Amino acid sequence: MYGLQYDCRCGQPGSEKRGRLMAEKITAYRFDQLDQTLSQLNKENCAIIAGGTDVMVMYKSRRGVPPKIPKPIVFIDHLSELKRVYQKHKDLYIGACSTYSELLENPLIPGPLKKAIKTIAAPAIRNRGTLGGNVCNASPAGDTLPLLYVYNAKLLLRSVNGERIVAISDFIQGVRRIQRERNEIVAEIILPSVMEEGAHVVFEKVGNRNADAIAKVGFAGYIRLNGAVIEDARFAFGAVGPTMVRSVDIEKGLFGKTIPLADTDIAQVVGAFDKIIKPIDDQRSTAIYRKTVALNLLRYFLSMNQYQHNQ
Ligand SMILES: Cc1cc2nc3c(=O)[nH]c(=O)nc-3n(C[C@H](O)[C@H](O)[C@H](O)COP(=O)(O)OP(=O)(O)OC[C@H]3O[C@@H](n4cnc5c(N)ncnc54)[C@H](O)[C@@H]3O)c2cc1C
Known part of the structure; x- marks a missing residue:
């Protein structure tokens, strides 16, 4: 198990299995059922590991020293209840533990989301990393987040107390800060009405290279037209603030306008975002470049006069 010392307590009652590889040990749970996992989370403060691609980096030690995870860990990536992808009415439900590679193979996943996934890391990480992990890691540079924001994604959280649904924009509260109770798991990511025809969605990521690069800027644009009239428009920017930058007020200013947009309309929207996008300088880029x-x-995106239907 990642070369860690461990004391693995598998979920079957009476079938506790222990393996000690080194002097120091950590406790790891891998239950067969989601319900058992939720009960354990209710009893004990555990670190959830899905694909582990963020967790293992977060707790990494110096070279040759195993990561120090300060709590018992609970693996969830194998739970079939968290890996289903299905359509209900016009909404798409994506199991939080679906890996990127699985989503790329799934015909229900919208093209722009697949485009975003293809920009994430390299295949080895995409075979482990999950959509739920990207959401719960709440990095400003999480590549799926701009799209999930413009899709108005909701999260279905489960615990021993039942279920609740929360909008992604409420769930993510800051850099690596999420509104999750200790005993909850994100079970599904819901994309409302995404199976409805008629929305045009664009995703763009700017990084140092086309693959295996963290975003300097991420952008998602969503527009729904009735003929040439804009019925709905949404924009989200990644890596230019502590969370995704989105403004429903600015978006509403475009409703009812026709495309192609007048230069003055475009300038107004761009000027409004200019005021609220406040990036920082860091090792990946400069604030001025990002903005x-x-x-x-x-x-x-606003200057396009021919949008492609892509769910
Ligand atoms: C080399 C490398 C390259 C990378 N490149 C990119 C990139 O280009 N773009 C990008 O966006 N990311 C990138 N990442 C980050 C990472 O791969 C993604 O964020 C991935 O989606 C995380 O998913 P995971 O399943 O591995 O999460 P984990 O590491 O298992 O978990 C991440 C966090 O979410 C919590 N968590 C996970 N699932 C759930 C759940 N269902 N319910 C509640 N909490 C949960 C965990 O407790 C943890 O806090 C990269 C990582 C590495 C190591």
């Missing part, structure tokens, strides 16, 4: 690129991507 310039973010606004250019928005301008490019």
